[in-house]
Amino acid sequence: MRDTLVRASPSRARIRPSRPQLIRATTITILLLFTLFALPQLLSLYYIDTMTQVAIYSMVTLALGVLVGRVGLVSLGQVAVLAVGAWVAARLLFATTQPYPVILLEAGLITMVAGIAIGLPALRLRGLYLALITLMLAGAITVVLATLNFPNGGHGFTGYNGSLVHIPPIRRPSIAAADPAYFRYSVIVATLMFLLVLAHVKTKPGRAWAAIRQSEPAALAAGINTTLYKLWAFALASFITGVAGGVLAGAVHYLYSIGFPTQDSITLLAVTLMGGVYTMWGAVVAALLYQFLPALLNNWGVSADWLIILFGLGVLQVLTTAPAGLADQVPKDLARLGRRLRRSTSRSTP
Amino acid sequence: MIEVTGLTVRYGGVTSLDDMSLTFEQGTCGLIGPNGAGKTTFFNVLSGFVRPAAGTVRAFGVDLLSMAHFRRARWGVRRTFQTEQAIEELSVFDNVAMVHEHTKLGAATRRKDVLDAIEFTGLEAVAPDAKVRTLTAGQRRLVEVARAVVGRPRLVLLDEPAAGLPEEETSHLAEIIRAIPEHTGALTILVDHDMSLVSACCTTTAVLDFGKLIASGPTAAVLRNDDVIRAYLGVA
Numbered sequence: 229m230r231d232t233l234v235r236a237s238p239s240r241a242r243i244r245p246s247r248p249q250l251i252r253a254t255t256i257t258i259l260l261l262f263t264l265f266a267l268p269q270l271l272s273l274y275y276i277d278t279m280t281q282v283a284i285y286s287m288v289t290l291a292l293g294v295l296v297g298r299v300g301l302v303s304l305g306q307v308a309v310l311a312v313g314a315w316v317a318a319r320l321l322f323a324t325t326q327p328y329p330v331i332l333l334e335a336g337l338i339t340m341v342a343g344i345a346i347g348l349p350a351l352r353l354r355g356l357y358l359a360l361i362t363l364m365l366a367g368a369i370t371v372v373l374a375t376l377n378f379p380n381g382g383h384g385f386t387g388y389n390g391s392l393v394h395i396p397p398i399r400r401p402s403i404a405a406a407d408p409a410y411f412r413y414s415v416i417v418a419t420l421m422f423l424l425v426l427a428h429v430k431t432k433p434g435r436a437w438a439a440i441r442q443s444e445p446a447a448l449a450a451g452i453n454t455t456l457y458k459l460w461a462f463a464l465a466s467f468i469t470g471v472a473g474g475v476l477a478g479a480v481h482y483l484y485s486i487g488f489p490t491q492d493s494i495t496l497l498a499v500t501l502m503g504g505v506y507t508m509w510g511a512v513v514a515a516l517l518y519q520f521l522p523a524l525l526n527n528w529g530v531s532a533d534w535l536i537i538l539f540g541l542g543v544l545q546v547l548t549t550a551p552a553g554l555a556d557q558v559p560k561d562l563a564r565l566g567r568r569l570r571r572s573t574s575r576s577t578p
Numbered sequence: 579m580i581e582v583t584g585l586t587v588r589y590g591g592v593t594s595l596d597d598m599s600l601t602f603e604q605g606t607c608g609l610i611g612p613n614g615a616g617k618t619t620f621f622n623v624l625s626g627f628v629r630p631a632a633g634t635v636r637a638f639g640v641d642l643l644s645m646a647h648f649r650r651a652r653w654g655v656r657r658t659f660q661t662e663q664a665i666e667e668l669s670v671f672d673n674v675a676m677v678h679e680h681t682k683l684g685a686a687t688r689r690k691d692v693l694d695a696i697e698f699t700g701l702e703a704v705a706p707d708a709k710v711r712t713l714t715a716g717q718r719r720l721v722e723v724a725r726a727v728v729g730r731p732r733l734v735l736l737d738e739p740a741a742g743l744p745e746e747e748t749s750h751l752a753e754i755i756r757a758i759p760e761h762t763g764a765l766t767i768l769v770d771h772d773m774s775l776v777s778a779c780c781t782t783t784a785v786l787d788f789g790k791l792i793a794s795g796p797t798a799a800v801l802r803n804d805d806v807i808r809a810y811l812g813v814a
Contacts, residue, residue: 432679435672439665446663449625450676450725451651 263415268408276411278523280479283414286515287421287472289500290508291465294425296497297505298434299461300441301350302359304493305366309346309466311373311488313339313473318379318398318483322387328401328478332417335474336467343466347459367490374485397481404478414475421468422508433460495539502542504553513555517542579603580624580733580765585633587619587789594619595630596789605759606766608780608797610773612810615786617769618660621735625657626650637733637765652681654732654764656725658739664710664721670696671706674724683729695728698761699754716747723754731764738770748775755779773811777801785810 245253268276288310295301317335320326326334349361379387381396389395404413428434436457439447447454477483499517504510517539522532550557580602587595595616609617622628624635626647635642637655645653656677664673674695678688696702699720704713710721719739726734736755740748756779758766770776776783777797784794787809793800800806 435665435668435676435679438667439676442665442667443659443663445627445659446665447676448627448647449651449657449659449663451648451680452676453646453648453680 260415260419264412268411273407274527275523276407277479278520280407280411280414281519281523282512282515283411283418284472284476284479284515285496285519286511287418287468287475288496289503289514289518290418290421290425290511291468291472292496292500293503293505293508293511293514294428294437294468295461295465296500297510298429298437298441299458300354301347301458301461302355302497303346303350303362303462303465304359304497305346305362305369306465306469306496307488307490307493308366308369309339309343309469310473310476311369311485312342313470314477314483314488315373315379315473316470317474317477319387321398321477322379322381322396328404332471332474336470339470339473340463340467343462343469344459346466347462350458350462351455363490363493366493370485370488370490373488378483378485380482395482398477398483400478410479414479417471417475421471422511424468425464425508428464433457437461495536498539498543502539502546502554504555504557506552507555509555510553513553580635580637580767582620583634585620585623585635586631587616587623587628588631594789595623595633598633598786598789598791600784600791600794602765602767602782602784604765605781606755606768606779608776608783608800609767609769609786610771610776610783610810611786611792614788615810616789617786618737619789620786621657621737621767621769624650624733624735625655648680651677654730655735656727656731656733656764657735658719658722658726658737660737660741662715662718662722664713664718664725666711667709669707669709670701670704670713670721670724673710673721674728677725677728681729688729691729695724698727698757699724700750716743719743719747719751720754723751727758727762727764731762734758734762734764734766736766736768736770739768740770740772740775748772751775752778773801 263279267279271279288306292303292306295303313335316338317331320331320334321328324331346362346365350358353361377388377390380389381387381398400410401413404410429437436447436452439450439452440454440457444454480487496518499514500510502517503512503514522535525532525534546553582601583599585595585598586593598616598620609620611617619628623630624637624642626642626645630643640653642650642655665676668676671692675688675692678691681688683691693706696706701717701720701724704717710718713721723736723739726736739755740751743751752775755766755768755775758764768776768779780797782795783797783800785792785800785803785806792809793803793806801811
């Protein structure tokens with residue numbers, strides 16, 4: 229009996245990846261290569277910029293997905309966290325000559341500290357109350373940013389140049405100055421962030437988060453330091469969002485506090501839920517909904533304001549019929565459709 | 579050995595445990611009483627979910643109340659819950675390994691302990707990497723028990739482990755519960771309303787009513803005690 233147990237136990241199975249795992253890894257690699265090399269050739273500059281935003285916001289939705297989907301903490305302050313990351317990065321980019329990756333790392337780490345501060349109430353609060361607190365905090369951060377003005381290349385701590393002439397743009401890495409190259413750069417940074425999250429969810433923190441989300445008493449009873457792991461989740465999410473802020477700073481060249489309205493955090497949560505919070509694909513779907521869809525509508529001359537209504541309906545649909553989001557539902561629906569088509573063709577050909 | 583003295587827990591105006599003192603020596607001990615008597619509250623105090631208003635708890639010479647709740651589990655206070663709390667999305671192995679994962683034990687020891695616990699609870703029929711959500715209610719209960727006995731627990735608290743289980747699964751569970759002290763060396767406390775389970779498993783039993791200890795001693799004697807019959811068991 230013991231022998232079969234040892235053979236069947238998971239850590240042995242982990243050594244050799246299973247067939248579905250291999251297929252998944254291959255698909256992801258091909259998609260990534262396509263995105264990096266073929267996509268910039270196929271798209272116009274307008275859509276390349278849009279896809280850069282998708283890459284950036286996929287990190288933000290990924291981070292929010294970690295909080296909501298993995299740990300069960302609803303934060304409505306992520307856009308403010310993004311603004312902090314962008315601020316720190318912009319300031320460092322103007323004030324220093326450090327290489328871009330170093331600045332991204334610093335922006336991530338400093339934002340992480342801010343994120344832990346935001347996460348502190350999460351130790352006592354959950355659900356609606358945590359959402360409310362993070363929303364208010366985001367509002368507060370937005371007010372502070374608006375009062376201080378976003379750094380635009382001037383001198384001093386805030387780096388604001390009130391004269392509004394000869395304002396230098398936020399620099400980009402020298403290897404990625406042009407838009408297609410910067411798109412590739414953003415995708416690579418995003419990929420690294422996805423791998424970072426993957427390394428978390430597949431290991432000890434991921435299992436601890438799963439336990440906390442499903443049953444905090446059970447997690448405590450199993451010796452999990454729930455305080456540590458909740459703060460860890462906030463730290464990770466803020467780090468990733470901070471890095472995304474850094475990439476955003478270079479992408480847009482000029483930052484304004486009005487670019488980070490508090491209500492965007494709500495939309496962000498809506499699209500993250502729609503995309504799906506239990507898989508990392510969900511983050512990509514969410515970012516496409518959040519950035520690609522409005523760009524598409526704009527291009528067609530349709531007001532992007534319609535999206536608020538669409539997202540509202542989308543969340544309603546997700547909450548009632550597909551709690552795991554589009555990333556989970558669409559493949560299942562397609563498989564069901566395939567089965568139905570096969571059945572109907574086999575019936576029509578006796 | 580666990581010694582509880584003067585334990586008092588209040589939720590607002592409700593006194594859930596009222597100056598309760600009791601001692602359990604070793605083996606499997608029963609804790610019974612009507613609903614709301616304070617049995618689960620007692621477990622919650624031991625596992626650190628509830629801070630008592632007064633009282634002391636010493637387990638194997640250690641002051642339990644001064645320990646952070648997650649440290650108590652690592653030290654050896656383990657429990658199951660009235661409503662089963664196995665983590666659905668994790669595998670059987672990961673559920674049982676959860677306790678060990680946050681200790682400093684080596685990987686090989688942890689693995690061996692986890693497989694031991696799985697075997698001990700008779701879960702070896704289930705693949706260790708099967709997700710808990712695919713298991714039956716009885717198997718999930720066993721996963722919880724395995725999580726409670728893995729490694730070297732000192733105190734195993736079982737909160738109505740047989741609730742909702744069919745008879746044959748209950749008798750399998752009874753065998754496991756009886757074997758816990760010998761297998762792990764832990765003091766086991768069983769809370770249940772199933773008196774046949776309690777008398778089958780427990781050498782000594784204590785009875786709570788309205789947060790007070792009304793009887794304790796050898797199980798058979800306690801179940802014949804007039805106060806216990808009046809307060810809880812009822813007249814046949």
